Amino acid sequence: MRYPLLIVGILIIAVLIAGCSDQSGSGTTTPVPTTIAVQPKFVAGDIIAKTAASTDTFWLIVKYDTKTDKYERALVFKSLQQTWFRKDNRSETAERILTEKIYTAKVFHADSVSAIPSITPTPTTTVTTKPSGPAPYVSGITPNFGTTGLSVSITNIAGRNFQSGVTVKLIDAMGMSITATNVLATDTKITCIINLNRASAGKGDIVVTNPDGQSATLTDGFTIQEPGPGISSIDPNEGNAGDDNLPVTITGNNFPVLPKIVRVWLTKQNTGNIDCVSPQSSLTQITCTLVIPRGAPVGKWNLMVRNVYDNLNVTALNIFTINNATS
Numbered sequence: 001m002r003y004p005l006l007i008v009g010i011l012i013i014a015v016l017i018a019g020c021s022d023q024s025g026s027g028t029t030t031p032v033p034t035t036i037a038v039q040p041k042f043v044a045g046d047i048i049a050k051t052a053a054s055t056d057t058f059w060l061i062v063k064y065d066t067k068t069d070k071y072e073r074a075l076v077f078k079s080l081q082q083t084w085f086r087k088d089n090r091s092e093t094a095e096r097i098l099t100e101k102i103y104t105a106k107v108f109h110a111d112s113v114s115a116i117p118s119i120t121p122t123p124t125t126t127v128t129t130k131p132s133g134p135a136p137y138v139s140g141i142t143p144n145f146g147t148t149g150l151s152v153s154i155t156n157i158a159g160r161n162f163q164s165g166v167t168v169k170l171i172d173a174m175g176m177s178i179t180a181t182n183v184l185a186t187d188t189k190i191t192c193i194i195n196l197n198r199a200s201a202g203k204g205d206i207v208v209t210n211p212d213g214q215s216a217t218l219t220d221g222f223t224i225q226e227p228g229p230g231i232s233s234i235d236p237n238e239g240n241a242g243d244d245n246l247p248v249t250i251t252g253n254n255f256p257v258l259p260k261i262v263r264v265w266l267t268k269q270n271t272g273n274i275d276c277v278s279p280q281s282s283l284t285q286i287t288c289t290l291v292i293p294r295g296a297p298v299g300k301w302n303l304m305v306r307n308v309y310d311n312l313n314v315t316a317l318n319i320f321t322i323n324n325a326t327s
Helices: 002-021 096-102
Strands: 046-049 058-065 070-078 092-095 105-109 137-142 145-147 151-160 167-171 177-179 181-185 189-195 202-209 215-225 230-235 238-240 246-253 262-268 271-281 285-290 299-307 312-323
Touching (some): 230 312, 262 312
Parallel strands (some): 145 215, 238 312
Antiparallel strands (some): 046 058, 058 070, 070 092, 167 177, 167 202, 181 189, 262 271, 262 299
C-alpha cells in the first residue's frame, strides 16, 4: 500500500508544478493604448449654414473622413419651391474644425446625398454678333473687396472701351456667377452693385462683357470676406482706475471659436490702450480680464475686438466707463 500512495503524491505535485508554469513571469499585463475617436458634428446628408435663419451659403455634407479629420462638402441651393438642389457634381474637402466654426447650424437632413439632385442649367442659344469696336480692358476695381451676405457698391471699374449696355459679373471662388445690377458705364468707367448674399469667401474674377460679345476679365480682382465680429454689450460696463483684475463678458457675434486668435482692448483718443487679458471666446461671447492702471484717464472708453486670423476688427464706441480710483 505504501507504493501506490507514493505514486499518487508524485502525480499531485507534478500537476501543481505544471499549473504554476502557465502563469506569467512578470505577473502584469501591458495595457493596450486606446484613442478617443473624434465625433464630427455633422453626418452625410446634413445641409449646414452659418445660422438656422441664414439665407446665404449652404453646404451639403457628402461624407466625413476620420483619417484626415476633414469633411467632403458640396454647394447646394434652395429653389422657389423650397426644394434643395446642386448646380453641378463638384465637391471639396474642408477642415472639420473650421467648417464647424463657421457653419454652426444644421438646417436640413436628406436621407442620402443622392437625394439632392444635380440640375444642369439649360444652355442658352447665343447669337453671334460682329464686334462693333475694340475689345474692353479692365485695369482695376474700387472697392476690391466685400463681405459675404451683404451688397457692395462698386464706385469704379476702371479700364477702357466699355460700351452702353455692358454687363458685369463676379465669378466667386466656387465658380458661381453673380450678375451685377444698376450698371452704368462710360468709355473708361463702370459703376454697379454686386449682391454677395450667396457668394463664397475667397478670391473672385470680375468679367465685363460688351453688347457685341467681347469681354475682359480681371482675374482674382475681387476678394469676398467672411463677416467680421460684432459687439452688442459688455458686462460690467464700468470699472475703477486701479482695478487690475476685473473680469468682463462681451456679447456679440462672429467671434472666433479657436483658441488664441482673438484680441480685446479698451482704447481712447490720445490715450494708450488697456488690454483685456486671457480672452476665451465662443461664437457669441468673449470672457477676459481687464487690467486698468491706477493712472488711467477717467471717462468713456471704446472697446475693440480683433479676429487675429483674418485681422477683421470691430469697435464699440463709448461702451465702457472708467471711474476714479477707489481709496
